[in-house]
Amino acid sequence: MMRLTVVQGDITTQEVDAVVNAANRRMRGGGGVDGAIHAAGGPEVLDDCVRRFPDGLATGGAGWTTGGRLPARWVIHVVGPNWNAGERDRSLLTSCYSGALGVADELGARSVAFPLVSAGIYGWPRDDAIRAAVDALRGATTEVEEARLVAFGRAAYDEISAVVEA
Template identity: 60%
Template sequence: MSLELVQGDITTLAVDAIVNAANSSLLGGGGVDGAIHRRGGPEILAECRALRASRYGRGLPTGQAVATTAGRLPARWVIHTVGPVYTGQDERSSLLRDCYTNSLAVAHELGARSIAFPLISAGTYGWPVEDAVRQALVAIEEATVGPDEVRLVLFGADVLAVAREVVSER
């Protein structure tokens, strides 16, 4: 897998799959989740509701991943994953890495050749950006399956600069 760091809006990328940093309800929310649902249209929400009714009545567990249509987005699929909330007290890094590896596995099952990730848990869920980048890189590097092309989409020049610094330190 090749990894590229890019700054931008994940909802505009023409890749096979984009990853949604979803909440466990799968019914939309703020941040990346809200942007994907708004731009993708009602088709995404309809499939998420069907998933809640059939397999995820209690919501999608943290670290797991599931795919839906991408609706009106330029991608083919949206892979929804629920990142852990950062507490600073509990060691939840493995759950954050699971978001990436499970999303990559779902993308592989779908036959996706390209995937774009937001920086999971680094927004509303409070994960420190530098460590969120580090966890993403470890998970992507250690993944045994996934698309050929992986993009880590960073919202803002400041976050991109931090990500580049973390990569250069490795």
């Protein structure tokens, strides 16, 4: 059974097999988590995105690249729905988590660090983004041994922990 943990910190420093990137459809880097992962992973991550995803990735989709210079071996890129742009189908959000675990299983990854997908610049209400993440991760069938939710800041850590521990 997969262990769900919560840590406060920077997703780019997590020592896990794979980190999940909240990417945009173009798969060419961006702001927030995406920008941080590309900056820390170096040009190898972007080069692999260009090679593996010449046409980008659909909302709700998941795919992988090298981790480049990150401590993680792989980056699993997911494209969350943009609430602010009217993409409010919750199944697209939960598919980011289940899809990332499916990719992790294909890669043989046993530990995966997740950000809170779509809860930043995409504007998904944080309380529901947390519940969607926890529900999707707890409901998944996977070989992953640890799914780690990485909270950026104390407030996010406290909110995520309250849902995980409930």
